Amino acid sequence: MDELNLNHDLDTNSEEYGEKSKQLCDGCSKCCEYFALEIDTPETEDEFQNIRWYLLHEKVKLFITEEIDEDDETPEGEEVEVTEHWFLQIYNPCKKLAPDGKCSIYSTRPEICKDHSHENCEKYGAADDEIASFTDAEAFWKWAVETYDFIDENPQ
Ligand code: SF4
Numbered sequence: 001m002d003e004l005n006l007n008h009d010l011d012t013n014s015e016e017y018g019e020k021s022k023q024l025c026d027g028c029s030k031c032c033e034y035f036a037l038e039i040d041t042p043e044t045e046d047e048f049q050n051i052r053w054y055l056l057h058e059k060v061k062l063f064i065t066e067e068i069d070e071d072d073e074t075p076e077g078e079e080v081e082v083t084e085h086w087f088l089q090i091y092n093p094c095k096k097l098a099p100d101g102k103c104s105i106y107s108t109r110p111e112i113c114k115d116h117s118h119e120n121c122e123k124y125g126a127a128d129d130e131i132a133s134f135t136d137a138e139a140f141w142k143w144a145v146e147t148y149d150f151i152d153e154n155p156q
């Protein structure tokens with residue numbers, strides 16, 4: 001990113017943040033066109049089937065991120081604790097997104113909107129902790145069969 005890059009020490013309610021944000025987001029509203037929920041990491045075939053069902057619907061994406069507990073990391077590269085987080089993303093625009101692509105409640109927008117960072121947003125680059133994402137139920141099932149021993153090749 002260029003000099004428009006946001007300094008994360010800036011107060012997200014400050015005028016400076018608002019000004020830079022306005023330039024970076026000009027003509028874009030991608031992050032206001034969906035919401036995402038963290039779901040339980042599936043552990044059984046039935047739970048994978050539920051996710052397959054979600055993905056059979058339009059405008060749904062599953063993505064998985066990986067969180068590494070750096071406290072556990074050793075200089076010798078020994079095993080570290082890695083936690084997966086599974087999310088369901090539903091493409092459905094926010095009701096407060098105005099026709100001009102701007103937030104109509106900017107000063108009182110929810111904390112999650114204030115915390116959203118340009119550094120790994122949909123326009124300026126995917127999150128680097130994302131390890132997999134699917135919008136297609138068949139692709140998801142194929143990946144699950146390859147990755148998990150307990151998943152049947154043919155969904156029952
Ligand atoms: S996706 Fe990025 S550039 Fe687009 S509106 Fe959201 S934060 Fe701004």
Ligand code: SF4
Pocket residue numbers: 031032033094095096097098102103104105106109110113
């Ligand atoms: S409240 Fe505003 S910033 Fe938040 S998703 Fe809706 S339109 Fe976007």
